[in-house]
Amino acid sequence: MADRPFPTELVRSSTDLVLLALLTHRAMYGYEILVTLEERGNGGFRFKQGTLYPLLYRLEREGWIRGHEQEPATGKRRKVYRVTAAGRSELGRRVEDWRRHTAAVEAILDECLGA
């Protein structure tokens, strides 16, 4: 059973990281991103479709992802997004920051609340 969604502020702080990681794995189109996020995130990441486009366009403007039309073997032609070289560098930095951050939070929790 899917978990309840994460609080908004938690999602917001990790949105770029999660999207970049997802699109590094493979190129996806908008709805596919929504579904995959929800599945991989055990229901914790439930984006509204209306919030996805500004996020994607912002990442595209930063030069971290690039959207292009792709015609699959079956199905209709769609705009899919993939991570650029700059996006991979950014992802590397953010992953490092995220791991340090979570390690620090874990350490504090362990210290204060016990393992």
Next chain:
Amino acid sequence: MDVESEAKLDGWLKEFSRALSAHRADVVAEVRDDVEARVDAAVRRGAPPGEALARALADLGDPAALAVEIDRARPPAQAPWVRSARALAAVGIAAFGLSVAWHVRPWSYGLQATAAAATCLLLHASFALCVAPGLVWRRNALFAPALGLGAVAMTLALATLGRGSEATGGGALPLSFGAAETTFFDLELARSSADDLAARTYVMAAVLTLVVVALLALLQRPRQRWALAAGLVAAFAVVELPHRMEERAFREDVQRAVLALEVHGRALDEAASEHPEDETSALLAALELSYRGSRDHYVLRRERAWMPSCGLAYDSRSRRITGHD
């Protein structure tokens, strides 16, 4: 999707398209594709098409609000050729502004010329900012109190500067000299018209500073804002520093020359300046100062290193250094 759902989706997309700041078929098509994919998936799972579409549209939210968010995240006119043309135009305008400022700066001396050069730079910078691609603008920056106060402070500071172009080089010299032909620069005329020009230049510089600061404040991304501000300061430094250093050197040399002239107690004429045994002549030659004297007063002059068609001159009567072309 059924016909009714299709019509409902068309209506929503039409409203969304109208709310976008420009016709952007690619954005509308992307949203449509995703909504259709979502509705198809829901219908395959057994949901009624109408209900599936209603949920999808509810998830998208208000079309006008989404359009605003999208415009903010990705402004229109992002076609590669448009971006290239805008980038070229911005670079061209900025380079032209730098060139004009560089050529305007040596015309006169001190802060007045500084203001004129700054005016040229700021005028062109404001145009360049408006056409440069890739800048992310926001709407509420003018309400940021710190930026607003900073802009007002800079404006007032620039508007109250303006009489700093005078410089005294030493005392008047009692002259005794031979048959040197008197050669005057039209300093008085140049100065009086320059004063009128100075007042206008400072006001213009102040207004343009306000415009540029407001434009920079309207940029959403701090990195872009500070990069452009740093670029503007660097451009100003490129124009100002060589001339400022040159003027400082001229002023120091004039002080030495005037002192030497006073010590010797006599003025030089052109013939005297050709006599290497005369210490003052040798000093003036070493300082690369040309001397023109009359019984009443003399003028020391040197061409600008960076703009030989312009020069700096010291007038012993007014005790002022001025620039001229």
